[in-house]
Amino acid sequence: MDIATRVWNHKWKIDPIVRSLIDTDFYKLLMCQSVFHNRSRVQVTFSLINRSRHVPLATLIDEGELREQLDHIRSLSLTRGESTWLRGNTFYGKRQMFRPDFMEWFEGLRLPPYFLERVGDQYELTFEGSWPEVMLWEIPALAVLMELRGRAVLHDMARFELQVLYARAMTKLWQKIERLREVPGLRIADFGTRRRHSFLWQDWCVQAMTEGLGSAFTGTSNCLIAKNRDLEAIGTNAHELPMVYAALAKDDAALAAAPYDVLADWHREHEGNLRIILPDTYGTEGFLQRAPDWLAGWTGIRIDSGDPETGAEIAIRWWQERGEDPRQKLVIFSDGLDVDKIVDLHAKFAGRVRVSFGWGTLLTNDFRGLAPDDRLAPFSLVCKAVSANGHPTVKLSDNPNKAMGPAEELARYKRVFDVGAQEAREVIV
Structure with missing residues (x-):
């Protein structure tokens, strides 16, 4: 594959970034099955969090193009070949890792609606619904935003x-x-x-x-x-x-x-x-x-x-x-x-x-030093569960720079889990 030529041809109105529901991390599917069996009725909200605020996503990425890519993802469902691979393959030495009841649900899945709003030079992007459905938005949403940012930088480059x-x-x-x-x-x-x-x-x-x-x-x-x-x-x-x-x-x-x-x-x-x-x-x-x-x-x-x-x-x-x-x-x-x-x-x-x-x-994604003004350098973008059944989620981490959640809940969690002083480390990606 001549990647540069394909990038040059991305001048097309829409070249789908995510073309499959299994263009995702394996742990998402493993976790999804566990959630499906144990916490399927929990209502969860996921939200985009740009830790690198110096990267103005809403300035770089056209909102209409972003919506087209997200709408395309909502049209996807498992193909017969993908279902066969998940049902019949051996993972970690185990056959039928994914149980029939989970696979029947997954085969009928379409991802739920998204909520997108521009706020200044950033986007607010959220997903709300039942946990097994909403959690599958995280990886494709991040992949779309990262690639659209890259396309925006590459757009003006000659062949x-x-x-x-x-x-x-x-x-x-x-x-x-x-x-x-x-x-x-x-x-x-x-x-x-x-x-x-x-x-x-x-x-x-x-x-x-x-x-x-x-x-x-x-x-x-x-x-x-x-x-x-x-x-x-x-x-x-x-x-x-x-x-x-x-x-x-x-x-x-x-x-x-x-x-x-x-x-x-x-x-x-x-x-x-x-x-x-x-x-x-x-x-x-x-x-x-x-x-x-x-x-x-x-x-x-x-x-x-x-x-x-x-x-x-x-x-x-x-x-x-x-x-x-x-x-x-x-x-x-x-x-x-x-x-x-x-x-x-x-x-x-x-x-x-x-x-x-x-x-x-x-x-x-290590394009550091390869594009003018280092505009293709990787940055820290995440999509996290921010609430469950209306209650805020909290993450403390071993690095306080990765912590997230309301201040009063952060304090409570530190007390309950007896978390003392922590060393702050730079979050690179």
Whole structure:
């Protein structure tokens, strides 16, 4: 695929960015099935949050074009081939990961309405409805906004300028792959769907990783690319689950129990390598100190905020205190990764734990320094659950710069979860 030529041809009135409901992260579908079985009646609101306010999305992206792309997504449904892949494929060594009742519901799904308004130089974009339906808007909405921003920047570039841009971006990624080839025992996956440069570029990056890294490349979080390229679909769960469960808590005692209620439901739904703890929603150290003993037997932990070395050391100590051998446990690093950090973390923890990496934005959207005025540099855009049954959601994180929620609720959650002083870290992506 000549990506530069395709970009040049994006002058068409609408070239759909999202062409499939499975152009999404695998963990979204895993979580959706769990929610479908356990909390299907919960009403949730998701909202776009641009952490990088210096990027004026409403100035760059035409509202009419944005609506066209979102309306197109609402017209999508599972194809027969996609349904067959989900129903019959083996994921994480398990056949029929997705149960018949969930698949019947998913096959009949059309995504619910969206609400879009321009406020100054930003967009307010929200989705409201039943949790299993609304949660599936998150990834395609982010992919549309990220790609439309990229198209806006690329629009004025001439054809050969585009060719050179993509040649440089390809060279940049291949140099990263060459460095990663030198890491013995590396295990790394693509986690870059939500803030990718474009679908075509993510697909190219995945093909480059497949050829360049061989068996060290374990797969992709993107279900459509995994299907098309015959790769493993990678993913477990995200902060969304404890955030919504916590918002539904009736009192402080129920709030304190909510993160573990999530994992109890997950334990019944999934097994094996899908039993990965994401402990940082309300502070990693406190979460592990209060965790029930059965959680120590799970496969591993994903480190997604705060200092990654500190998070891994906390996990190792916790396993040791619970009589578990950390060398048999999996630690997945997934926050703001690029090659230097991947190489460093692997060197520090290989042999002490089973190390794996989920490489996101700086795999699928590293155009830093390649466009005039650096206008293609990645930025931090998220779409989060902000309320559940009318109650606000809260995220504390191990990095206070990633915290979200009303001030009074943030204070309450810090008290309930005994979160003390935290180190603020720059949010790159």
